[in-house]
Amino acid sequence: MTSPIARDSGRNSTVERWVLGCCDRAWWVLVATIIVALAAAVFVFTHFSMTSSIDNLLSSSLPYRVRGAAFDRLFQPQGDQIVVVIDGRTPELADAAAGALAAKLAGRPDLYRLVQRPDGDFFAREGLLYESTAKVQEQMKQLVAAQPFLGPLAQDPSVRGVMTSLSTLAKGVTAGQAKLEDLRLPITRLARAFDDIRAGRPTYFSWGAMISGETPRPEALRRMVLLTPVLDFRHLEAGSKPSDFVRESTKQLGLDPAHGVSVRLTGPIPLQDEQFGSLRRHAGWIAVMALSAILFMLWMAVKSPRLIAAILVTMLIGLTLAMACGLLIFGRFNVISVAFIPLFVGLGIDFGIQFSVRFRAENQPGVGIRPALGAAAAGMGQSLILAAIAIASGFLAFAPTAYVGVSQLGVIAGVGMVLAVALNLTFLPALILVLRPPAVDTIATDLKLDRLDHFILSRRRQVLGAALVAAAASLMLLPFLHFDFNPFHLENTKSEAVSTTLDLMRDPALSPNQISFIAPSLGAANALASRVRDRPEVSQVRTLSSFVPDDQAPKLAAIADANDLLGISLDPLMADPPPSDADVIASLKQTASDLSMAAANDPGPTAAVAGRLARDLAWLAAAAPEARARATQVLTPGLTTTLDETRRVLQAQPVSIASLPSDIRNSWLAPDGRARVSISPKGDSNDNAVLERFIKSVRTIAPFATGAAVGIYEGGRTIVFAFIEAGVLSFVAITLLLFAIFRRPRYVAITMAPIILTGLLTLGSCVIIGQPLNYANIIALPLLFGIGVAFHIYFVMAWRSGNAHLLQSSLTRAIFFSALATATGFGSLWASQHPGTASMGELLMISLVWTLVSALLFQPALMGPPPTSG
DSSP states (O other): OOOOOOOOHHHHHHHHHHHHHHHHTHHHHHHHHHHHHHHHHHHHHHHOOBOOOOTTSSOTTSHHHHHHHHHHHHHOTTOSOEEEEEEESSHHHHHHHHHHHHHHHHTOTTTEEEEEOTTSHHHHHHGGGGSOHHHHHHHHHHHHHTHHHHHHHHHOOSHHHHHHHHHHHHHHHHTTSSOGGGGHHHHHHHHHHHHHHHHTOOOOOOHHHHHHOSOOOGGGGEEEEEEEEOOOTTSSSTTHHHHHHHHHHHHHTTOSGGGTEEEEEESHHHHHHHHHHHHHHHHHHHHHHHHHHHHHHHHHHHOOHHHHHHHHHHHHHHHHHHHHHHHHHHSSBOTTGGGHHHHHHHHHHHHHHHHHHHHHHHOOTTTOHHHHHHHHHHHHHHHHHHHHHHHHHHHHTTTTSSOHHHHHHHHHHHHHHHHHHHHHTTHHHHHHHHHOOOOOOOOOOOHHHHHHHHHHHHTHHHHHHHHHHHHHHHHHHGGGOOBOOOGGGGSOTTSHHHHHHHHHTTSGGGOSOOEEEEESSHHHHHHHHHHHTTOTTEEEEEOGGGGSOSSHHHHHHHHHHHHHHHHHHHSOSSOOOOOOHHHHHHHHHHHHHHHHHHHHHOOSTTHHHHHHHHHHHHHHHHSOHHHHHHHHHHHHHHHHHHHHHHHHHTTOOOOOTTTSOHHHHHHHBOTTSOEEEEEEESSOTTSHHHHHHHHHHHHTTOTTOBSHHHHHHHHHHHHHHHHHHHHHHHHHHHHHHHHHHHOOHHHHHHHHHHHHHHHHHHHHHHHHHTOOBOTTGGGGHHHHHHHHHHHHHHHHHHHHTTOOOGGGSHHHHHHHHHHHHHHHHHHGGGGOSSHHHHHHHHHHHHHHHHHHHIIIIIHHHHHOSOOSOO
16 A cells, blocks of 8 residues: 655654644635735736846846947947848839838837938949949940930830830831841840730839849849837837838838738847747647646646645745745846746646645545644655755855846745745645545555565665666766857747848848957058958958948049930930820830831841730730730839939949948947947858857957857857856755755765756757757756755655655655656647747756656665664
8 A cells, every 4th residue: 555654743843733723723824825915916917017128138247248238339329120121023123112111111200210221322322333343344334335225214214215215226227227136135125024914924124134134133132121119128029019010011012022022020129029929829829738737647646626726726826926026026027037937837836746645645534634734744844845945045046147037037936936835834734624625545556666666675786877877878978968059049940030030141241140349440440350351260351441442443434434425314304294005005016016127127036036025015005004004014113213223323422431421430430439340250150160160260369359149159158157157056055955954964965966867867868869958948957956856855855754665655646746747737848839949848858757767766776775763
């Protein structure tokens, strides 16, 4: 028969008397506790505050954060941004979309403090100067060659104007003044466009590509709009309103793939919002899964609805009180400290299960509820108190660390453990007395457990040897365990913000993983840039001087010559009025006729294409007005954009540091003369090895560098050090606590050795399955440590009181189902689609399995027969 473990009434008499006193005043205890809980609930409801900002999760006094803050004050005072990435099927579509969207967003100062276009007026005018001299001269040559085509179009930027220009050129071929092959490029491009219009296919026509004869480069098809939003950190997704308005605006403006444009959002704010949004969207069903699993395990543990209700009510009251204490201490929760809720649920339920299972074992027919509660308190009271103090010490060890988010979590969870054990030794027994769960017969001994217990105790040396071998193997694997310091690896790569960032990373200049440095002057910045530029890990180095183009004189000369030839043509004194549909029909018929004649007079390789275009134009002239309207939509907006861009390019002026726009100068040169250096990595900066080599290489020259890459790397190191620091502190604190209670090194070693074994096995398993520690799953370690400490204290306290064959006791039943409740509850996180959350669930499951193995196999073998005296 399975019986409760023996009570040590001498040691537990104080706890027993306390619990019995609560039972004697059960209604007073219940009413007083509920009144306090209601007051706490009202306080939480009226004062609840949470910030979703991640800026203060690490101490602002860390050296790299101090340097980063100084850099931001000088060169990025606007703070984090939303990056709107606009890709068009043609450069003209991308440019028009960016202009329309920026104009619309600029009208909402309540949502955006700043709306910027990095490719604004300055680069639209001077951008060609950043190309090579040969490239500039070639482009000007192409523009001049297109003058017969561009001049009429500037005067009549419509389908009629396009047809007029094409007719003029075709007549020149017919008259023998030109060859049809000279018109191959515009005829071919227009024929392809009109073929698509006639077939009803999506059509995207680029005038710039037609003039240059080149396929636009990917960067030419992309524009960006940078938004500095007004954030509301009271909500988990602080930037949701500004982001939602961008999406709403794109719909209103028709900026979608159907119109040749795609708009995506990325940047620090959308990345953060997507992560929190993913957690929020999946929180509901994960909570349902966790609650269902916990309820099932509670039923398996206590087999009593009344006891289950008592445990859950006690846990909820404790959670409410802990939340109130957290708000009183810190004023608001952060995105990490709020994780004390699952921590409290897991450990609070454990205390309830331990007490209730012991009570159930004592509450046999004829005993009575009050004596059974007293016996449960005598048997488990001191163990629960010691476990709670040990767990609280472990959590409070995080308080002095630089990881502020976990530091606050540790303080709140530590206070919560004290509240939890207090409630489970006051409110819970009083509630059980009032609910009066029925007595049950003692459960028959499980023969499998009996055989396992006998096997362990009879082969202690073999079990301990196997544990030592497993520990040694795990210890040898530890050098291969690494912390993935890149928070980007915890994101869902299929989400919009993440996939867009990965896309941008292909261009080193746009990679967010850059290093920045503050030089005392622009001269010093340029000197540093020249030293860093040759490093093999560096792709690009920029200073303010990088915005002054090289070799400007010949480039400006080529542009000026083209402007002399094209200026009057591109700026006619009077534009033609918009054509009527009849005017368009007439121009289409005339051009079709002229092209046919040109093809007949010059039967070269282009004649077949000219004939096909002529037939398309004749069809369009006879088609419904909607077809001609579609042709207008295909040709005219891009034409207007190209003409405007061409006019701006031809107005290029010499660029010097003094002539640079103020927003560029202010982003690279501080008022006191200090200058910014920006360094981009070579290779895939999302690869940790690449990023780490890049950081170390640059730091050999600029040891006090800052920037996103340094923040990611140093943040990871800070977190690892915080957990090492807290681990050492908690280990020392718990060891001293156990020494104070047990007063024998052997008992302390017997308690701590299984905890160390569990940790080694967990980390070794992570190496074997290829699961690194990261920002998300490392937060699970305090919960795992707390559960392990509690379980082993329960066993050692029972063993120290003279109990043998603990695997057959109610204590083992309580530990087993408590572990399963936690494992199945929080292990449900493994099913999350968020990679970080899933890795947390995976680590929880692995560790809880090893916690059970260590507690149920290694611990009994380590303890052996109970001591003759405590």
